Amino acid sequence: MATPEVKSLFDVSVTTKEIIFRDEVDPSEWTADSWTSKVAAQAVQYADIDGLRQTCSLLRELPPLVSDWEVDQLRERLSHAALGSGFIIQGGDCAESFADVKWDIVKRKVDLLFAQSQILEEALQVPTTVIGRIAGQFAKPRSNLFETLPSGEVVHAFRGHNVNSEDPSEREPDHRRLLLGYMYSAAAQRMLRKMPLHLTSHASDGKKVEFSLFTSHEALHLPYEASLTHNRYNLSATTIWLGERTRQLDGAHIEYARGLRNPIGVKLGPTATPEGVVALLNVLADPMAVGKVTLITRLGRGRAQTVLPPIIDAVRRSGHIPLWMSDPCHGNTFSSPSGIKTRRLEEMLAELKETYTVHQACGSFLGGIHIEQTGDNVTECLDETVMGRDDEYLGTCYQSLCDPRLSRDQAIRLIEEFANFVRAVKGRERE
Template sequence: MNKWTKGSWKNFPVQQQPTYNNLEQLQRELQKIKQVPPVITKEEVQNFKKQLKEVSQGERVILHMGDCAERFTDCTPQIITQKQIFMEICSEIIQNITGKKVLKVGRIAGQFGKPRSQEYDEQGIYNYKGDNINSLDINDRTPDPQKLYQGFLCTLSTVNIIRGNFINFLDDHRNYQSIKNQMTDHFRTLSNHEHVVDVIDLLDKCQDSFNQMYPSEEEIEQHKKCINNRQQYDQESENKHQILLQNINEHGNNLKSEMMRTSHEGLILDLEEAQTFETSQGEFYNLSTDFLWVGLRTNQIDGAHIEYVRGIKNPIGVKIGPQTTEEQFLSICSIVNPENKNNKLIIIPRLGAKNIKNVLPKLIQTKIKNNLNFIWMLDAMHGNTETENSFKVRKIDNIISEIKDFCQILHQYNQQIGGLSLEATHEDVTECLGTGIDSHNLCTNYKTACDPRLNGLQTLQILYEFTNYHNQLINNDTQNYLNQIEQQQDSAYLSQNKSPKQQFQMKQTQNFSSVNA
């Protein structure tokens, strides 16, 4: 295999790259990005890999969620905070129903570029490819290199807002709970769907438990006064204060370790190269994000995108479709994850409800036969896209069907259910069909920049279905195991209480059965 460098991808066929008219301007914008300190640190990426190891061992589950394509206009503290709160709500649902920790990964802070199946639309107009390439405005579709730097600034701002919010959540957790409650109360007013109501009731119960565990503002103030006035600080106050500190510190440490991670599709390779840094140990990290993935349109094993990601230390996702061959699948695994680690590669099937039963078992069998290590995470959206009244749509029933088949098939082969990837928003959009949205009200609030997203209510319903089906599979296993134990105990008891002749006859019957099996 050829020697890897940050720019070795340029020696390979490359797909889905914008064509710029002003190459000198492109180099100026890339140089500006290279001169700015990185968005994140290598230590953050390394910590993310530790969390992925827990996913591979079944201790965590990934929730990968966010917009299909981020907009520069959404790069505001208010909107980013709402996205962050929505991620917290959704992860609480998974954690409280399954009992597993959730690795929260947003499609956020860099998801500004989109691959398209066609370069031009039916009218011959250059397609919108994301805010860091061109504009939704049909009069501003020429790729503009200055948008790359604008996208970088939005990425940097978004990460800083996410970090700042988390510090604020730690300092004033009751205010954080209040903001979260406002969102869940809003969802409650919109729907009487049984599963949505069940999920919100669950969140309310979690809030009650939190209120009992976490000290009130009055308690905190009282203990602060005790610290400042030591003569009133008796042993009982000391004990209460230590318990208070322990609760705050434990909860704070949990929050710090569970901060939402960022991710985007590694699409524009000039941009990704500009954000790739070499460490003193000679290792390379893309320090614009925790997690990059390669899309289905750019996952060619002899292509530039696979060449680029094979050389960086970040965890990498690769999307797999119905047409992906066994040879390509094996090559992707060996190229991207040559050391066969369990926290390096995330395979993301995007198969669709119609294809998953035929395709996924073959992929799993290939994985098992070749002793491959990676994490399975389902893209439940892109294989289920249809057209309805000239709108791109996705049907909730198809999404749920694919999720359940994904869980059932992985469980059948004793594979860990690694995670779920959803294009979703907290907003009350009308882009996917189901949970109160039909073809008649589809146009009411259809506002996606590219592909249809789940709204808040639809997301809650899907997570309810996912988590409960996940638990059902585990509970069935537990019950089957208990039944086997009970049968073994019954057989042992009967054997002990039979005459020697009866025991001999039973043994002969068992031997006969095993021979004929």
């Protein structure tokens, strides 16, 4: 299929917009609640179902957290990244904490993202869009939905503050937390809109453009997501993604996501197959909807060269043009000698480089990076500076509610090293 002509990130013809935003969904076959006819992986088990219904009814009456025009603006930017004329940096907490919805903490996260975007824009020479895992990342999937305490008692696993507490004595899912999650998300959104995002970018036509910050989270809790869906827009965030554990083709999460106008991300682990990825694209997006779907690969170091090329080839032959992103975090998670979950910066960087190289070799575009990070100086991920004293280091300031996050310095170093690698590749190409 011929690639639509796109003049620049901020100057798109009407014809191209029509191509980018084309959605083939029959409203008679999809509603915000049609997912209830499917099996929902990672579903939260509530004892008070009537209370959950009442909470969701209240959520439907509350103001949207984002606007539909913000969603459309992000879709336009993602479409350009899908075509190689833009780039995305998406990052933030593994699981946000209600306690961290504070001005200083949120601002440090935002400052980190914009510092990374500047580094990437200078190296890649294309406009870079910032998306935070922020203002709504309050629900988490878990490998095991229940946990056995040292006492032998079996309790629900911690599923994020939208569902329950990290405190083992407060693990029973509570539907009222969804209202708290909405309120904290609204507070974070208000903070983001008050922050001076003064950094600027130059579009290809020479115009100066103010940066925007878009928000995202994993669409795990379908009753919550559906309650904040209006006219086919999920207005809890500008973009949402489906995880490796919830992307079943015949499952409730895919059924919910297929009818949305929001851009949809899908995490792909090393077991993803070319046929399976194309099938997902066929359900989630019309082939003419450029960049509607973001394929976020999380393969682990050393796997990109074997897993990725056949998937890229199958997607190209299908006619779909998704945005390709790399999540170098999840595939490189392991436990320290004392059982602390962690990751190594060097392995994450290696996966980023391998993924970029594979896309280059396949004539494709790596259009973004998706990472778990914080603006604070935590000690949750390892790097070469602490070799040989892993547990000592990790025990210093490990604050994540779930998976380990890169500290601010580590996150900047990851992006700087990746940018230097890209510069070197581009330099060799010019020679």
